[in-house]
Amino acid sequence: MEGTSVVYAGIDTHKDKYVLCVLNALGRIVYEGGFATDGAGYRSLAHTISDAGRCALVGIEGTALYGAGICSYLCERGYTVMEILRSKRDKRRRGSSKNDAIDAGTTARNAAAGHGTCVLKSRDGWSEAVRALLDLRELCVRTSTAASSAAKSLDNIAPEPIRSKYEKMSVLAMMKSLARKRSATGSAVTDALHTSLHVLAKTWIDAKQRADELEVLISDLVRDNAPALLEIDGCGARQRRGRQPRKAPLKSSTRLALRRLADRGVERQDRQAQAQPGR
Structure with missing residues (x-):
């Protein structure tokens, strides 16, 4: 050939x-x-x-x-x-x-x-390092979320003394309390429940700590290689999905002028027009 x-x-x-x-x-x-x-x-x-x-x-x-x-x-x-x-x-x-x-x-x-x-993605350089760290951090966040959800579910079906103790606590306070080792009570069900909650709390704390450490590494990489990104409103080393940049609020004098100029009938028609689906 x-x-x-x-x-x-x-x-x-x-x-x-x-x-x-x-x-x-x-x-x-x-x-x-x-x-x-x-x-x-x-x-x-x-x-x-x-x-x-x-x-x-x-x-x-x-x-x-x-x-x-x-x-x-x-x-x-x-x-x-x-x-x-x-x-x-x-x-x-x-x-x-x-x-x-x-x-x-x-x-x-x-x-x-x-x-x-x-165009091919660059598989080298600092951007690839950030991509790898972001994937690992996302895994840690999913692990901590799953652990906290499982702990909440177990607490909801726990006996009344355990449920009443943790139901009003925040996630952080609940996990810190559950992470402390409990002494045996003699009841197989209660001891198994305490063990499960203890393991879930330790998993949550460990995953959250790893996620925070990875976020620091990501922030350092972005700051060293693309510092201009950190100066843009709404951008950062870790951008939450669905989060939009903050809009600058109107000055009070501008809002007052708009209220005085706007006719109530025109304002009502404008609201009705905005409520209609776009064509």
């Missing part, structure tokens, strides 16, 4: 294999086959692409997941790589089943046509 003609390659990525499809400039299949997801498979796949011709572009699906390894390998060797977005199920041709070879060919054709392509 040696030659100097221009070819386009598409790779359908999986956990245990890569499926490669190489097309020529006319869209005809030059090569089609599978490769292992190890070092030997990387080398064999790269050699196959170079033997097929002068590769203009390599399209890969899932460059941040199963395709991360082969993507980095090809980029290091000078190949032009673009990420190809996976087509949604409702966009697939009716009657066509899931086929890795067809998907690899579709990826190569989309790469050649420029359909569904996007």
